[in-house]
Amino acid sequence: MKASIYIFKNKIVQNILFSSLFIFFCACTNNKESTHKKTNSTPTQDSISSWITNSKNKKISKQERLAFLEKAYLKNKRQPKDSIASQTLSEISLRYSLLKDTLWFRKTNQETIVLAKKVQDSTTIANSYWDLANFLDDVNVKDSAFFYYHQAQKIFSAKKNNYGAGRMLKEMAWIQLSINDNTGAEINCTKAIELIKPLKNYDALASFYSTMGVIASNLGEQEKSISYYEEALKYDNNKPKNQSPNYNIINNLGIAYTRDKQYSKTIPYFTQLIQIDSFYSKNPGLYSTALNNLAYSNLKLNRLDSVEINLKKALKIRENLNETAHISASHCNLGEYYLTKKDTIKALQELKLSEVYAKQSLNNDRLLQVLELLALANPKKAADYRLEHIQLTDSLQKEERKIRNKFARIRFETDEFIAENLLLERQKQLWTGIAIGSILLLISIYIIVSQRAKNQKLRFNQQQQAKNQEVFDLMLAQKQKVEQAKRQEQKRISEELHDGVLGKMLGARMILTGLNKKIDDESIAEKAKAIVALKNVEGEVRSISHELNHSAYQKIPNFINSITELLQSHAKNAKIEQEFNFDNTMDWDTLSGDIKINVYRMIQECIHNSIKHANCNKVYLIFEIHKSNFEVTVGDDGQGYVLNKEKKGIGLRNIKSRMEKLNGHFTVDTAPGRGTSFFFNIPVSDVSKYEESEIPA
Secondary structure: OHHHHHHHHHHHHHHHHHHHHOOOHHHHHHHHHHHOOOOOOOHHHHHHHHHHHHOOOOOOOHHHHHHHHHHHHHHHHOOOOOHHHHHHHHHHHHHHHHOOOHHHHHHHHHHHHHHHHHOOOHHHHHHHHHHHHHHHHHOOOHHHHHHHHHHHHHHHHHOOOHHHHHHHHHHHHHHHHHOOOHHHHHHHHHHHHHHHHHHOOHHHHHHHHHHHHHHHHHOOOHHHHHHHHHHHHHHHHOOOOOOOOOHHHHHHHHHHHHHOOOHHHHHHHHHHHHOOOOHHHHOHHHHHHHHHHHHHHHHHOOOOOOHHHHHHHHHHHHHHHOOHHHHHHHHHHHHHHHHHOOOHHHHHHHHHHHHHHHHHOOOHHHHHHHHHHHHHHOHHHHHHHHHHHHHHHHHHHHHHHHHHHHHHHHHOOOHHHHHOHHHHHHHHHHHHHHHHHHHHHHHHHHHHHHHHHHHHHHHHHHHHHHHHHHHHHHHHHHHHHHHHHHHHHHHHHHHHHHHHHHHHHHHHHHHHHHHOOOOOHHHHHHHHHHHHHHHHHHHHHHHHHHHHHHHHOOOOOHHHHHHHHHHHHHHHHHOOEEEEEOOOOEOHHHOOHHHHHHHHHHHHHHHHHHHHHHOOOEEEEEEEEEOOEEEEEEEEOOOOOOHHHOOOOHHHHHHHHHHHHOOOEEEEEEOOOOOEEEEEEEEOOOOOEOOHHHOOO
C-alpha cells in the first residue's frame, strides 16, 4: 500500500512539473527579447538589425535564418567595441540559442560576456548570464544553471530591475524543485512574488502562484496548493484580453485535486480543457496532458470504459510531438491500467517501454515509479526490481544532497566558493562525458530492441502469409470435395434410375404387352394407352439419367468461381460494372496453391484501390496463358494518376513483394483521365486443359 501511494505521488509531481514548466515558455522567450536593450540607430546598425529581424522569420528555412545571423555577427565584429556592440552581440547570441545552434550560442555568449565586462555594461552581462543559465538548464546541468541565474539575479537587483530579479528567483526555484529542495524553492518564489506584485504584471504573477502551488503540493500541503492555483487563476483572468489564457493552471488545479485523491473533482477541469474549441490543434501538448490526466482520474475512480482509448490517444499525440518524457508517462499509465485489468502481459510490455523512454529522457522519478510497477507485474523478478529501485533512490538522494549543498554555497557565495569553481568545471566535464556515454548506451539498447521488434514483426508476417495460403488451399480443397460428393450422388441417382426404376417399368410394359392378346376391345384399348404412357415415362427417365450422368463428369472450376465471387461481391457493393474474361478450356485449378493465393490477394488489392481511389464505373479482369506464363490484367476506367508523382503505398509494396515470391514481374499503365491497368506476368508449369466433354458450361 505504501509503495502504491509513493508511486502515485511521484506520478502527480511529474505531471505538475512538466505541465508548469511549459506554462510560460513562449512568454519567457518574448520577455527575454524585450529585456535586451534597443541600440541607437545608425546606417550600419540598421543593416545589422535588419539581418537579426530576418533571422526571426519563421517562413524561411533555419539555414537561411542562421545565414542572416552570421552576417549580423561578422558585421558587428567590425564595429567599435562599445555598449551598443555588446547589446547587439547579446541579441545575436539569444537568436542562436532560440534556433538551437549550440556551438554558435556558446561562442557568441562567451564573447558577449567578455565584451560587456570590458565596457562595463552590467545589464547585458545579466542578460547573457540569463541566456547561459537557460541553456545549461535545458541540457540538465542544474548546478551551473543555478549559479548563472543567481549571478543575473544579483545584477538585476543592483540595477533595481525588479522584474528581471523576480524572474531569476523563479527560475532558481524551479531548479530547486527539480532536486526536491522545496523549502529553498518556496523562499525564492515568495521573494519573486514580493518583487513582481507592485508591477501588476498579472501574467508573471499567475505563473509564480502556479509555481507556489507545485511547491505546496510537494510539501504535502494540498489545501494550500489548491488555494495557490486558484489565486493564479484569478491573476490569469485579470490579464488583458489580447493575452491568451493560461490553460496550464486549469490542468494543475485538476492535478492538485488528483494528488489530494479527490478524483471526482478533477474530472470537470480536465474535461473543460479537452472541450475547448480547436484546443487540440492550438495546443496539442497540453491537450494530450489533460486527456491523459482525465483517463488516469477515471482509472482511479474505476470508470474503465474510455480509459484505454483516451490513454492511447494521448500517447499517439505525444509520439507525434516526440515528447519522450510524456511518452514514458503514457506507457506507465497504460501499464497500471493493464495491471488493474489483470493483464500482466500487456502491463509488462507497456512498463518496459516506459522504462526505455524514462532512461532516454533521464527521468529518474519516472524510472523509480516504473520499477515499482514492474515489481507488481512480475513477481518472479520483484526482488531484482526492488533492489534496483533502492540503489537508484540512494544514488539520487546522495546526488540531490550534493547539489543542494552546491546551491547553498552559491546563495552564500564566498571567495572560497569562487576558488572552487575550477573544480566544479572539471566535475561538469566528467558528468558530460558520463551523460554522453549513457546516451550512447541508451541508443545502442534502443537499436537492439528496435531490431528485435522488426524481426518479430517479420516472423509474424511470414506466419500470417503461410496461414493465409493454408486457409485458401483448404477452401479450394473443400469446394473440390463438395463438388466430388455432388458428382458421386448424381451418378448414384443415375444408376438407380437406370438399373432400378427403368428395369421395373420395362417388365411392366412386357406384361401389358402379353395381356394385350385378349380380344376384348375395351381392354385392348386401355392396355394400349397404358403401354404408351409407360413408354413415355421410360423415355423421360432415360433422358434424365443421361443428363445426370453427363453432369457428374463435368468439372467445376473452383479457382475461377472464387475469383468471380470476389469480383461480383466488390462490384455489387460499390454499384459498378464488372467484367471477367478467361479461357474456359483451361483447367485453372491445376495452378499451384502459392500462385492462386497470391493472385487472389493481388486482384483483391487492385479492385479495392480502384473502388476507393479511381472513381470508376467499371472494373475488368483477364486471365491468359501464353507459353509458360500466366498473364493477369486488372484494370478500371477511372480517373487514373501520374505514376511517377504518386507516393508508393503499402498496397503496391505488398504486390511487389508477392510478385518477387512468384518470380514474376508486373507493370502499371495509367495516366490522368484514362484509367489504370495492372499487368502481372507469372511463370508457371504447364496448365492442363479440359477434355472436350469436361469443358464447363
